[in-house]
Amino acid sequence: xxxxxxxxxxxxxxxxxxxxxxxxxxxxxxxxxxxxxxxxxxxxxxxxxxxxxxxxxxxxxxxxxxxxxxxxxxxxxxxxxxxxxxxxxxxxxxxxxxxxxxxxxxxxxxxxxxxxxxxxxxxxxxx
Numbered sequence: 001x002x003x004x005x006x007x008x009x010x011x012x013x014x015x016x017x018x019x020x021x022x023x024x025x026x027x028x029x030x031x032x033x034x035x036x037x038x039x040x041x042x043x044x045x046x047x048x049x050x051x052x053x054x055x056x057x058x059x060x061x062x063x064x065x066x067x068x069x070x071x072x073x074x075x076x077x078x079x080x081x082x083x084x085x086x087x088x089x090x091x092x093x094x095x096x097x098x099x100x101x102x103x104x105x106x107x108x109x110x111x112x113x114x115x116x117x118x119x120x121x122x123x124x125x126x127x
Contacts, residue, residue: 006056014054021051 006014025047031038045068052062063071 011056014056017054018051021047021054 025042028038028042049062052059
């Protein structure tokens with residue numbers, strides 16, 4: 001077991017650093033409401049790692065870079081699969097709607113029906 005002593009002054013300086021980080025992140029968040037691209041400046045992963053370091057949190061509470069990348073890759077894959085499934089469902093719905101339309105057209109009585117009744121014709125062309 002390794003014991004590391006951090007003086008009261010060093011602890012106070014670290015806490016001042018956390019306040020500064022919190023202020024910057026809060027300001028960035030409020031600016032993002034009007035200008036979302038400002039968040040491109042913020043490295044959230046690094047901000048959290050630095051904050052944890054400044055407050056003296058155990059390193060083991062944060063995932064390693066490799067673990068983070070693996071989780072993000074899995075999440076991206078799942079999102080792609082969900083999008084593909086949604087697109088396939090939309091295509092199937094479109095095909096089904098087209099098939100219903102074709103069926104309806106095939107059932108139209110070319111010799112009469114509602115249009116002929118409205119026009120007062122027997123369904124034949126009378127130009």
